[in-house]
Amino acid sequence: MSNLNIILASGSESRRKLLAGAGIDAVCIKPNVDEDVAKVSFRAEKMRVSDQAMRLAEMKAVKVSQKHGGLVIGGDQMLNLDGEAMDKPVDLADAANHLRQFSGKAHKLETAIVIAEDGVPVWRHLVAPTLTVRPLTEDFIAAYLEAAGPQILNTVGAYMLEGIGAQLFSRIEGDYFSILGLPLLPLLDYLRVRGVITS
Template sequence: MRRIILASASPRRRELLKQLIGDNFVVYPSSYEEPPQPGLGPEELLLKHSVEKARDVAKHFCSGLVISADTSVLYEGEVLGKPGSPENAEKILEKLSGKKFRVITGLTVLDLDSGKGISELESTNVWLAELSKDQISAYVRTGEPLDKAGAFAAQGKGAVLVEKVEGDFFNAVGLPLFRLGKILERLGVSVFDEGFS
């Protein structure tokens, strides 16, 4: 069975990958800093970050498959990353209240044995419910939005804020499982192999 390396410290990505292949992977977070890249659009930037994260982790392994992802929320051409503070989280949620936006993930899988790499984008449309100031404040007080792109977690308490999802729900959580499964297949790995049960 191939060694799978997840280049992310995200507990959400860890849980999603576990759902797909069980505990058959190691977690090795990337130390790539995601510097600004003038001239790159949001999609290009997410792809670049996912590639660089994978390359950064690949340096520490001789064989296996490195999986990395970079997810952001895109609203009216603006990238909404992690708020980092309660004040910023409230501003982002006020902006997204009652609106449709896109959750975009740049996904990269590097096959260290063959030298092949595949990078693709996944986009999911999300509609947030109309939120009152009290609802926003109460949600921000839970602390959940502070380290989430777009200041909400579709798989956590934030699930009650999400009115509708069009596309890959798992992408809205941070790891597009359908696309990942297809990429792994193209690299000769099936999630249905006995070793992944």
């Protein structure tokens, strides 16, 4: 289906599964970008959350592209609550605090994707689905975290929409694939235009 080596600059199982499900055979290579250091710098510059996500996606794509060649897909997703970036919870207690902050509010998932070739970004896309969390009781938060388990700490919002995390929301506006971390439909459109996959 593809005439060019496609690399996913990510260790994200969710992104890998989305590509594989769409018939895209991508090699996964972790970019080893120090995201924590980058975020400190971005936030010191008071960079918008969407711009932080885009910069991280670009850093990942470019770094892997410089080393491995091919067409490299880099992605990043940041949770934007009232204009502030929130990071992945460090433990279940932190996850509970996240959920208390989300309760009864809407937040955005700033979801960025960048494609790089020969170490140069050639395509960018940003989308920001909006998710509204219903009011959550303390009993629900405790039961939810017990059911979800420690794997929830791998997600920026302490939820996995494709599972029990669906119970958190009263409204979702945006593309399902993007919420899972990859704007798949625009990516497939670009790959068809580029001639990487059959149109």
